[in-house]
Amino acid sequence: MPERNAKGALRTSPPPRLALEMIDVNKWYGDYHALRDVNLNVAAGERIVVCGPSGSGKSTLIRCVNALEAHEGGRIVVEGVELSGDVRRIHEIRRETGMVFQQFNLFPHLTILENCALAPIHVLKTPRAEAERKAMAYLEKVRVADQAGKYPLQLSGGQQQRVAIARALCMSPKLMLFDEPTSALDPEMVKEVLDTMVELAEDGMTMVCVTHEMAFARQVADRVVFMDEGAIVEIDRPQAFFSGPRHPRARQFLGEIL
Numbered sequence: 001m002p003e004r005n006a007k008g009a010l011r012t013s014p015p016p017r018l019a020l021e022m023i024d025v026n027k028w029y030g031d032y033h034a035l036r037d038v039n040l041n042v043a044a045g046e047r048i049v050v051c052g053p054s055g056s057g058k059s060t061l062i063r064c065v066n067a068l069e070a071h072e073g074g075r076i077v078v079e080g081v082e083l084s085g086d087v088r089r090i091h092e093i094r095r096e097t098g099m100v101f102q103q104f105n106l107f108p109h110l111t112i113l114e115n116c117a118l119a120p121i122h123v124l125k126t127p128r129a130e131a132e133r134k135a136m137a138y139l140e141k142v143r144v145a146d147q148a149g150k151y152p153l154q155l156s157g158g159q160q161q162r163v164a165i166a167r168a169l170c171m172s173p174k175l176m177l178f179d180e181p182t183s184a185l186d187p188e189m190v191k192e193v194l195d196t197m198v199e200l201a202e203d204g205m206t207m208v209c210v211t212h213e214m215a216f217a218r219q220v221a222d223r224v225v226f227m228d229e230g231a232i233v234e235i236d237r238p239q240a241f242f243s244g245p246r247h248p249r250a251r252q253f254l255g256e257i258l
């Protein structure tokens, strides 16, 4: 029997599985209203680029998704699990989401291989040999396997960021969050990290990326989210967004950065 949706219309294909639902999400830092009624659904396999002026709430949005910041109003559901104050749910959601930061946040006293194998061993209880084998496979994928025995500070910024991506992948996340992953890099290293992210996108990873790299957005994003003053003011396909943004702030933003 074909399914019918809520309005009784025939559904020809099943609705996409949602990796992330943000429903009327609000967040304050003291008196400062940092997220205003944010609504965003991300389907499994979708690639979202979040852009907007500095201070518009992009980082706050992405940090709320894995509870690095607590949201105060609305609902956030990741892979079907709703974020609440319950720490078990927070752990569950963090297991499903990989996060890559602007500053690579690798442990400086651990080797590259140890950085990648640590969480699978201690959080997922993966046997060490298996965790290290998987870590080497991901280090190969991001092309830094030859650095596995070194310490983070012996690597270039671009290499460290690719290790950070491999480390996140070692947890087999369903959703990858990127918070300006290339902003701290020297210009010549930006491309190697973006290339890694493009490959990840081509592999079908669900991704939410805060970035100012608009060429990346054009190439990879299914939708571009534009934020201003804590609110999502425009969501569109990249082609439409870049050729004719509707919101005046989006037009101004693109005029300044393109």
Ligand code: ADP
Binding pocket: 029, 032, 034, 052, 053, 054, 055, 056, 057, 058, 059, 060, 061
């Ligand atoms: P973006 O990533 O778009 O640059 P952020 O999400 O980092 O913006 O910040 C949004 C606003 O919230 C900014 O005005 C910033 O100063 C403020 N903010 C961010 N983090 C904190 C914090 N921990 N405490 C107080 N204010 C914060």
